Amino acid sequence: MPVIEVDGLVKRYRDVTAVDDVSLHVEQGQIYALLGLNGAGKTTLIRMLLGMITPTAGSVSVLGAAVTAGARSAWARTGYLVEAPVAYPELTVRENLELVRRLRRLPGGTDEVIERLALAPYAERRARTLSLGNLQRLALAKALIHAPDLLILDEPVNGLDPAGVVEIRTLLAGLAHQHGTTVLLSSHLLAEVARLATRIGILHHGRLLAEQHADQLDQHRRRHLHLGTRDDTAAERVLQAHGYHPHPAPGGGLQLTDEHALARPDQVATVLVQAGVPPTRLLTEEEDLEAYFLRIVGADHG
Known part of the structure; x- marks a missing residue:
């Protein structure tokens, strides 16, 4: 049984459709x-997953329980962070976590989660004195304190420095791979997501445009062979005569997207050398992750 099941989910605010007929399934781990x-x-969808707002249409199930008004059966096994991190400003980091521990009626103390989120140097500092990154760490500690089966995180690395991003990535990967914790997170950073996620759903204007396993990303990124010569016009004629389909490249030179050219760039070079227009530049270039994402959502031209 999927840990999260979303079927035909819609959320409208008068004339604005924030989520438009989204269906997705997330498996354990x-x-x-x-x-x-x-x-x-993204945030609207997450808020519906957590029962914070009511869908206009569709259904949501979390950990085998339907998410409806007043339903609480899944929340003891769920940790979450939605939008900006929130803490009691006059309480210390430890006191904030102790309050959560007591509300959840958990045994033991807070030392373990403080160490796990690298909060030990700030444990006795008031929350209002923390940086945005450390507030984010505190919010993640609150989400993790009860060792949940499901984590739902909205922009979990927001405000973290590069070292903090790596720490959170390692933490979440360890929870999933070693403990079977299921994680659903939102982000606008494809490069970071690609290092962590096992499955990716691309949401745009409320619609789920694409879903794919992270290890399939490379198969969908565009590639081309970029070459330059001292006479690109002559090189273009030679390549066309040999069955290639070159076209001018932005900034000069020629581009080839033919599969046989990408598979054997050495043959392209041989053809040009034998015709007397040897390449001065020959490079296989691949669309980066951000360009791929912007192309999928139709924003690659701003």
Whole structure:
């Protein structure tokens, strides 16, 4: 049984459709990333998953229980972070976590989760004195304190420095791979998501445009062979005569997207050398992850 089941989910605010007929399924132990630009509907979808707002249409099930008004059966096994991190500003980090521990009626103390989130140097500092990154760490500690089966995280690395991003990535990967924790997170950072997620859903204007396993990303990124010569016009004629389909490249030179050219660039070079227009530049270039994402959502031209 999927840990999260979303079927035909819709959320409208008068004339605005924030989430538009979204269906997705997340299996146990997966790290599923909802990827989208700001305003794509990621947070609205997460708030419906958590029962914070009521869908206009469709259904949501979490950990085998339908998410409805007043339903609480799944929340003891769920940790979450939605939008900006929140803490009691006059309480210390330890006191904030102790309050959560007591509300959840958990045994023991808070030392373990403080160490896990690298909060030990700040444990006795008031929350209002923390940086945004450390507030984010505190919010993640609150989400993790009860060792949940499911984590739902909205932009979990927001405000963290590069070292903190790596720490959180390692932490979440360890929870999924070693403990079977299911993670659903939202982000607008495809490069970071690609290092962590096992499955990615691209959300845009409230619609789920694409879903794919993270290890399939490379198969969908565009590639081309970029070459330069001292006479690109002559090189273009030679390549056309040999069955290639070159076209001018932005900034000069020629581009080839033919599969046989990408598979054997050495043959392209041989053809040009034998015709007396040897390449001065020959390079296989691949669309980067950000360009791929922007192309999928139709924002590659701004």
